[in-house]
Amino acid sequence: MHRLEFEEGLTLIETREPRSPLIYEIVCERLEGTAEIAEGETAYWIDARNAAMTHALYDCASSQRTLSGLRIARAFTAYQHHSLVRAVTRSAGPETELIVAPNVATLYHDPDVPDYEREELLASTLETLAELGRVLECPVVVTSAAERRASTVDDYAGTSIECVRTREGIRLVGGGDDVVTEGYHHGAHWQTTIPYWADLCGTVDRLDPTVVAHDRGLLEVRS
C-alpha cells in the first residue's frame, strides 16, 4: 500500500494557503484503518484560523469511522493555542497515531501578543510539539502558509516539506540542499508516496518523476 508516510517527530509542511486540502489527506490517510484496531482518541488536531473544516474531512475520509478517533479543538488566540498544546501533553499517550497543528505559528503573530512574548511563547509551543513527537514516537505534522513564519517553525522541525504548484499538480518537495520530489497531489488524489519516491526516483533534476513512477507501477489514484 502506498501511503503518505511521515516520520515520527515534527514535520513542517509549507502550504500555499491556510486551508490547504493536504492536511485532510494526511489525517485521513493516517487514520484509515486505525479505528478498527484502536479505541478512543488516536489523533489530535490543534486548530488555528478555522482550518478544521468538518465537511472537508468527511469528504476525504472513506468512512465516518475513520474519523472516530480524531479530536479537534480550535484556538482563536496564541494563548489558547499554547494551552491546547499543553492539554495534548496531558491527554496523549501510546495509542496516539498523529498530532496535527495547521497554521501553527499564525496566531502568535496577531497584534494582541506583545513582542516580548511572541517568540518565546511560539518557541515553547514548537518545542513541546517536537518533544511530543519524540516521546510518543508519532508524527506531529504542522503547517505554515507564510514563508517568514515557516523559518521559525523549520528550526524545530525534523523534516520540512514544501508544496510547489506544477503542471502535474501540487508537488511536495523535501527541504535541504538535495531537493527530492516526494509526491504529487492532484486535487483529492495522491499519485505516489514519499518513501517510495525517495528510494526509487532520486532527485528531480535527473528524472521525470511522474514518468518514472508510472513506469514502475507506482502511480496510485484513489477516488
Add this chain to the structure above:
Amino acid sequence: MSPYTLEFEGGSVREWTLTETGSESRLVEDYTPSLFVSGPHDALSNLRERLEDDPKVAATGYERWATDLHEAHVEERSRMLRIDLERIGEVRTLAREIRGVHERETHAPGTFRLFDVDLAPGFRYCLDRGIDPTPSRDLRTLSISLSELALADGDVSALRLEGDSLENAQDGSTAEIDTLRTLQRRLERDDPDVLVVSHARVIPLLETRAEDYGLETFRLGRRPGWTRLAGENTYASYGQVGHSPARYRVPGRAIVDRSNSFLWHQSGLDGLLYMIDRTGRPLQEAAWGSIGTLLTARQVRLARDRDVLAPWNKWEPERFTDVRTLHAADRGGFTFAPDVGFHENVYEIDFASLYPRIICEHNISPETVDCGCGHGSSTPGTTPDGPGDGHCVPELEYRICGEDGFLPDVLEPLLVDRATRKRRLAEDPPADEAARLRGESGAIKWVLVSCFGYQGYRNAKFGRIECHEAINAYAREIVLEAKRRLEDAGWRIVHGIVDSLWVTPRVDDPTPLSTVTADVSDSVGIELERDGSYEWVCFVPRRDSIGRASGATRAPTTNGRSGPGSVSGIGSGPAGALTKYFGKRREGSGESATTADAAKQASDDDGKTDAEAASGDGGSYKIRGLECRQRSTPPFVAECQRQFVELLDRERKPEAVCDVLGRRLSELRSGSVDPSDLEITKRVSKPIEAYRQRTHTVAALERYRSNGIDRSPGQSVRYVVSDDDAAGAERVRLSLEEPTTYDDDWYATALIRACESVVSPLGWDRGRIRSYLRDGTTVRLSSFGNAPPE
C-alpha cells in the same frame, strides 16, 4: 453622593461630586489598585520575593478568588497573589514586567496568568470602592466645535459654541483672543459638567493657544490644567480597521469626543447615562467605550460579584471534541435564500431579541455549558423537568446546567428595560420623555445585538465558543419550528435570515398570521412578533446573478394574478442577496398598525444611521442593502434611487423607472447637479503607503496631506470625483476644497448601477437598461400614456 468624574494624579484620586449648583472635589490618598496573579505556589512565592524591592509595588498578599466562571460555579477558589500598586498608571507596566521579565527569567511561558490588568482607571476605582458613578442631577453640557480644516490650521477663531459661531469683528490673533475670552466667560457663566467637543484635539489646541496669548486665567476645567490620557491608535476589530483618537481630560469636567463616541452618536446623553448605570463606567469612559467595551464592563462588574476576576489574556481554550460534534456545532444561523423577484402581500415577522432571549431562556453561559458540576445538569436526551434542572442542546451533546447562569444575569435586566421602554413608547408619551426612552432603548439594543457575536469573539473576557454554538443550535431549532407551523397554517416563506422571516399567503384563506405567531411564541418560549406589513417587497439578486433570469416571468402584474402569493420567484431563479431588499409598507390597513408595531418601529428606527433617517425610512418604504443606504453613496445618487423605488411602486414597470433614470442622467450630463450632492464618504482602511491600487481614497488622502490634514485608518475621507481618468490626486476634489465640477461619466455609471439594483428583481440588468435608454424613445412616450391601475 458619589462622584461622577475622576482624575488620577500620581498616587492619588480626585473625586468630583455634583452639587446642586456645581461640583466639588475631594482628594483620596489611600487608593492602591491591585492586580492578581495565579500560578503554581512556588512560582507565586518566587514572584512575590522578586517584587519586594519594586518601588511600584505598595504591598502583596495572598487571596482566594475564582480564576474563571467555571471555578466559581463549582464553588472552588484559587490562591492568588495580590499585588497592590502605588499608582494606577503603572498596572500595565508591572503586568508586562511580570510576563516579560520575571516569568521569562525563571519559568516557562504561560506559568503566570494575570487578572484585573486592563481595566479603565475610573471604572476600576468605582468597582473597587463600590461607587455608582451615575450623575446625581441633570447634567449641564457645553458643545464646543471646530471644523476639521480650522483644526488643521489651528484657527481657534472658527470655534462654535452650541453650534453657533462667535461673531468676531477682527481677524487673526485679535479674533482668536476674543474667541478664547468668550469661551472663558461662557464656561464661568454656565459652569458645564460635560464638554461635548467635536474632536478631542480641540482641548490641547485651546489650552495651548490661550497660553501662547498669555491668557493666564483661561482654563477648560474646573481647575487649571489638562492631561493627555492616551495617544491616538489604529486597531483592527472584527476585520474592520478602526481609529481611536487621543484622549484628554480637564479637571472637574467630563469630556465627550463626538468623533469618538459610538453611544453619543447613536443615542445621545440619555443612552450614555443609562449605560453608566448599567456598566459602572464613569461618563467620560462610557462615552469613548465601544459596545464591546461596555458589555465587557458590565460583565466584569457582575463577575466580581461572583468572586471572579477579569482575565488579561484569553488562555482558556475550547475542549477537544470529536468531528461529529464539531460538525454539528460549527454552523451559523439559519437562512432561507430569498426568493428573488417582486412579491405582493408580504409580512415580516421576527423574534424580538432572539439571541439574548435564547441565552436567558436556556441559561446559556460559559460556566453552564458542559459544566460537569454534578447538580443541575441532566443526562443527554432528557428534557427539563423543572427549575434547576439542566437540558441538552439540540443536535449537540452539550449539557446545560440549570443553576443561575452568569450571562442571563448580564442580559436579563437589559431585556426587561428594553421591553419596558418599548411599552411606554407605545403609549405615546410626551416628546422629551419619548426622546429619552428612545435614547435608552437604542443603547440597550446595541448591547443586545452584540452580545451573541461577542460570545464567539476571540478576546471576549468571558466568552466561550461553545456558548456561541449552543445559541446557534437553539436559534436553528426555533426558526425551523416557526417555518413548520407557518407552512402548516397556509403561509409561504419568501425569505428568512436569522431571526426574521418574510411570509406571504400560500393558500386563499390561511390561518390569520396573529394566530400562527402566537402559537409559535407559545411553543418556543420566545415571542414571535409582527414587524411589518408590505404591499409589496422586492428581493434583489446578487450582483453576480443579475440578469440571469432576464425575460423570465419576473415582471409584476397588477391585474392578472390577484390571488394570494406572488408572481415570481419559483424554481431556480437568480441567487438572492441576503440583505438586499426593498418594499412598500402597507398603511392603515386592518391589523397592520398595531401599537406593538409602532413601538418597535419607534425604538428600532432610533438605532439607525443618519443616512437611513434621511431616507424617510420611517415613511412608507423599507429599503435595506441598496446603494442609498450606504454611507459612501453620494446624496444625489441616493435620492435618485429612492425616486426609482417610488416609481416602481407607482408604475410597476421597469421601463417607467428607466425613463426617470434618463431624465436624471441628462441633469447630470448638463452639469446642473450641485457638486456637494455628489460627495462620497469613504472610510480609510490603511495608511496611504499601504495602498497598492491608485484608488479614489488614495487620491483623497494625498489631497488631505497637501492640505496639512492627517487621515488615519478608521477615519473618513470626503470627496467628489472630478476626473476619473486623470492621474493621482487630480482624480478627486475634497469636499473641504468646495469643488465646482464633477466627472459626469463616472457618476452616470454609478447612477445606472443604482437603477439596476431597483429593476434587477424584475429581470433587468445594466445592458437592458442601456439599450432601453438608447432605443426606447417611442416606448417611453407610450408608457407615460398608459396610466397604471392603482
